[in-house]
Structures are given as structure tokens and as C-alpha cells.
Amino acid sequence: MQPLQQYIILFGMLVATAGLAWMIYLIKRSLGETVDEPGKDMPAQSGHPSPEPAWNRYHVHYYGFALLFLAFDMEMAYMYPWAVVYKELGLVALLDMGFFLGILFLGLIYTWTQSGLKRQ
Amino acid sequence: MSTALTWTAIIILFAAGVYFVALMERWSFSGRLDWAGPLHAFLRAFGQEEIRTRRYDTVFYEATPIIFIAVVLLAVAILPFAQGTILLDLGTAALFINAALVYIMVSLIMAGWSANGAYGMIGGWRAMAQLIAYSMAVVMAITAAVMRAESMGMLEVVRSQAPLWNIIYQPVGFLLFYFAVMAMAFLPPFDLPVAEGELAGGAWAEFTGARKILFRLGRLLLVLTLALAVTVFFLGGWLGPWLPDFVWTFIKTALVAASFFWVGRWLPRIRHDHLLEWGWKYAVPAALFNIVQVGIQLLL
Numbered sequence: 118m119q120p121l122q123q124y125i126i127l128f129g130m131l132v133a134t135a136g137l138a139w140m141i142y143l144i145k146r147s148l149g150e151t152v153d154e155p156g157k158d159m160p161a162q163s164g165h166p167s168p169e170p171a172w173n174r175y176h177v178h179y180y181g182f183a184l185l186f187l188a189f190d191m192e193m194a195y196m197y198p199w200a201v202v203y204k205e206l207g208l209v210a211l212l213d214m215g216f217f218l219g220i221l222f223l224g225l226i227y228t229w230t231q232s233g234l235k236r237q
Numbered sequence: 238m239s240t241a242l243t244w245t246a247i248i249i250l251f252a253a254g255v256y257f258v259a260l261m262e263r264w265s266f267s268g269r270l271d272w273a274g275p276l277h278a279f280l281r282a283f284g285q286e287e288i289r290t291r292r293y294d295t296v297f298y299e300a301t302p303i304i305f306i307a308v309v310l311l312a313v314a315i316l317p318f319a320q321g322t323i324l325l326d327l328g329t330a331a332l333f334i335n336a337a338l339v340y341i342m343v344s345l346i347m348a349g350w351s352a353n354g355a356y357g358m359i360g361g362w363r364a365m366a367q368l369i370a371y372s373m374a375v376v377m378a379i380t381a382a383v384m385r386a387e388s389m390g391m392l393e394v395v396r397s398q399a400p401l402w403n404i405i406y407q408p409v410g411f412l413l414f415y416f417a418v419m420a421m422a423f424l425p426p427f428d429l430p431v432a433e434g435e436l437a438g439g440a441w442a443e444f445t446g447a448r449k450i451l452f453r454l455g456r457l458l459l460v461l462t463l464a465l466a467v468t469v470f471f472l473g474g475w476l477g478p479w480l481p482d483f484v485w486t487f488i489k490t491a492l493v494a495a496s497f498f499w500v501g502r503w504l505p506r507i508r509h510d511h512l513l514e515w516g517w518k519y520a521v522p523a524a525l526f527n528i529v530q531v532g533i534q535l536l537l
Contacts, residue, residue: 120328123325123327126314126324126325127311127314127325130307130310130311130314131307131311134303134306134307134310135303135307137306138302138303138306138447138451141447141450141451142447144283144447145283145287145446145447145450146447148283148284149284151286151287151288152286157288158288158289158290158291159290159291160290160352160353160354160355160356160357160442160443161354161356161437161438161442161443162354162355162356163437167354167355170292170353171352171353171354171355171357171358172350172353172358175358175362177362177365177366178510179366179369179509179510179513182366182369182370182513182516182517183369185517186369186372186373189373189521190372190373190376193373193376193377193380196376196377196380196528197331197332197380197383197389200380200381200383200384201383201387201388201389202387203384203387203532203535204384204387204535205387207536208536210532211529211532211533211536214532215529215532218525218528218529222522222525225517225521225522229518234513234514234517234518235510235514236510236513
């Protein structure tokens with residue numbers, strides 16, 4: 118099968134999924150309207166009223182992990198082509214990637230020693 | 238058996254698999270098998286009123302249920318059910334499944350953001366923390382499987398396991414992938430984004446009616462898809478004696494899916510900072526060790 122054909126099929130699946138969703142929405146709509154009542158549109162907060170909007174600054178406690186994640190995720194992009202040709206290249210491939218991974222792993226250890234691997 | 242007949246059997250079995258996952262999910266909460274429960278819940282959701290929160294984000298609110306279910310279906314499309322029975326034999330399948338399933342997190346953040354509720358928003362940010370924790374284990378375990386197969390195609394990955402299944406060849410990778418996949422599907426020990434007990438539904442708290450149906454359906458499909466992925470990458474896919482190929486795939490998938498819920502039933506919910514710490518202090522070094530181990534085994 119041609120690569121282009123494959124991606125057309127994938128795109129078709131996306132369209133079909135949207136169609137399925139639309140169908141469910143139509144069935145749902147045909148079964149009745151929502152009654153408009155005061156206070157019904159409040160977000161759930163265990164019975165408490167929620168006056169302020171939720172879209173404000175939020176302290177993500179894991180930004181250290183997030184930075185580390187970026188470094189490792191970039192590296193994974195190189196790992197996949199390497200993994201495919203690994204057996205062909207043999208020992209050279211193991212040493213090359215071992216060196217690369219070793220440096221990255223040192224970065225992880227360094228972050229750990231600087232107590233970056235905990236809730237900030 | 239002809240191709241059309243095989244596909245029909247696979248579609249029926251897949252639908253049965255979704256029902257089975259729904260049944261097991263109910264069992265994991267209540268401890269008993271409620272045979273008609275999934276059907277009742279499905280029909281009941283059609284009768285539910287559709288309530289939207291005030292000042293919600295329209296684009297995110299409408300897009301997120303469709304994204305959630307669409308990416309799961311894209312992931313199903315590239316996983317093989319049997320020798321020649323695969324919807325798309327993509328050359329980059331191992332990378333594609335990662336790329337597709339990352340959107341689970343995107344959808345959860347969008348869901349949490351869109352409703353403009355505090356609980357939902359916390360659920361969304363937790364979903365991102367969870368991705369940072371589990372992602373490396375998934376990606377590196379798949380890399381090790383790709384190394385053995387010398388190809389990113391799923392058919393090659395399964396064929397490479399004919400002498401010995403990957404669960405025995407690389408047990409560390411299997412364990413990492415198994416638990417990381419549970420975190421990806423936010424199943425009970427890792428159900429941080431939608432934690433019923435503490436966030437009252439979290440990212441999905443404000444979704445009712447038709448959108449809730451899409452989320453629930455997408456979640457069931459997600460669990461089944463990930464069980465299928467575990468089967469393909471580590472349990473030898475369709476390989477097995479006597480029975481037809483695709484029957485083996487479904488037996489293994491059903492057992493893996495059931496084991497997800499069985500494991501989750503006995504474990505307490507983990508804190509998101511603990512999950513991150515364990516993910517980076519133990520899972521990432523273990524995953525690197527797994528890659529080195531497979532590398533040495535392949536050269537011997």
C-alpha cells in the first residue's frame with residue numbers, strides 16, 4: 118500500500134470518528150432539551166460555591182521533571198532510527214549510543230544530587 | 238478462512254472486548270459482575286441533562302471528547318490482530334502509536350481547562366504530571382522491542398518474538414511497559430486526573446450526556462487498545478498453537494485487560510509527586526538498563 122494511501126485512510130478515520138460523535142449528539146438532542154434553572158451552571162466544588170474563575174496562575178510543582186523530560190524526549194527521537202539499524206551495525210552502535218546515553222544519565226544523576234527530583 | 242469473514246469475527250470480538258472491559262471496570266469498583274450494567278449506564282447517559290458550566294471555553298469543550306476517542310481509534314488502526322489482518326501496516330508504527338497516545342494527555346488538559354472549574358483544572362495539570370512520569374518508560378520499552386525486531390512495523394515486532402516472547406526476553410521492559418500503560422489509561426492506582434474520591438471526577442467532572450458517552454467509550458477503547466499493545470509488544474501477539482491467529486490475540490488481550498483491573502483493585506491511589514519521583518528515580522534507570530540488556534543479548 119502506498120504511504121499516501123495509508124495517511125488518507127487515517128484521515129478518513131478521523132472524519133468517521135467526528136461523524137460518530139455528531140450522530141450521538143443528534144440522538145441526544147432528539148431526546149429532550151435542558152431545563153434552564155438558576156445555579157445549575159456552577160462548576161462542581163463539593164457543594165461549595167465557586168466564585169472565582171479557575172483560569173488563574175497555577176504553581177506546577179514538577180517543572181524540574183518537565184525540563185528533564187524535554188532533554189530525554191529529544192533523545193528518544195534519535196533512539197528509534199538507531200534501534201532499527203542496531204543489529205546491523207553491532208558493537209559500534211552499542212558503544213555509540215552507550216556513550217550518548219551515559220552522558221544523559223549523568224545529567225539525570227546530577228539533577229538528582231541537586232535535589233531536582235522532588236516536589237518543588 | 239476468507240478475509241471478510243476474519244474481519245467480521247474481529248469486529249464482533251472487538252465489540253465484545255469493549256463490553257468485557259466495561260464489565261471488568263464495574264467489577265473493580267463493586268466486586269461483583271453486573272452483566273447488564275454497562276448497557277444501562279450507556280442508555281442512562283442519553284437521558285441525562287446536558288449542563289454546561291458558565292463561561293466555558295467553547296472550542297476546547299467541543300473538541301476534547303472527539304480528540305480523545307479519535308486518537309484511540311488511530312492507535313487501534315496500526316495494531317495487528319493476526320498475521321495478515323492489520324488495518325494499516327505503517328512503516329513507522331512504533332513511533333506513530335506514541336505520537337497518537339500523547340494526545341490522551343492533551344485531551345485531558347483541554348477537558349480540565351474548558352469547564353472553568355477548580356477541580357477540573359487540577360485534574361488537567363495532574364494529567365500532564367502523569368505524562369512526564371510514565372512517558373519515558375513507554376518509549377524506552379518500545380525502543381527495546383524495536384531493537385529486537387529491527388523494524389518499526391508491528392508485524393515485524395510480533396514475528397521477532399516467534400522463538401521467545403519479549404516478556405521472557407526482556408522482563409524489565411515488560412514490567413515498565415505494563416505499569417506505564419496503566420498510568421497512560423489512568424486506571425485505578427494511577428487515576429489522578431479523574432480521581433473520583435478527591436476531585437469528584439476531575440477533568441471529566443463537568444461533562445454530561447453525549448460528551449460523557451464519548452469519553453466513557455473512548456476510555457474503554459483505550460484500555461482495550463493498550464492491552465492489545467501489551468500483547469503485541471511483549472506477549473507475542475497472535476503467536477500460539479491450535480487456535481486461529483486472531484483468537485489468540487483476543488484471549489491474551491482480554492487477560493491483560495482483566496489483569497489491569499485486578500491489579501488496580503488492590504492498590505491505593507498514588508500521589509502525583511510520588512509518581513514523578515518513582516518514574517524518574519527508578520523507572521528511567523531501569524528502562525535504560527533494559528535497553529543495554531537487550532543490546533548485549535542481541536550481540537551475543
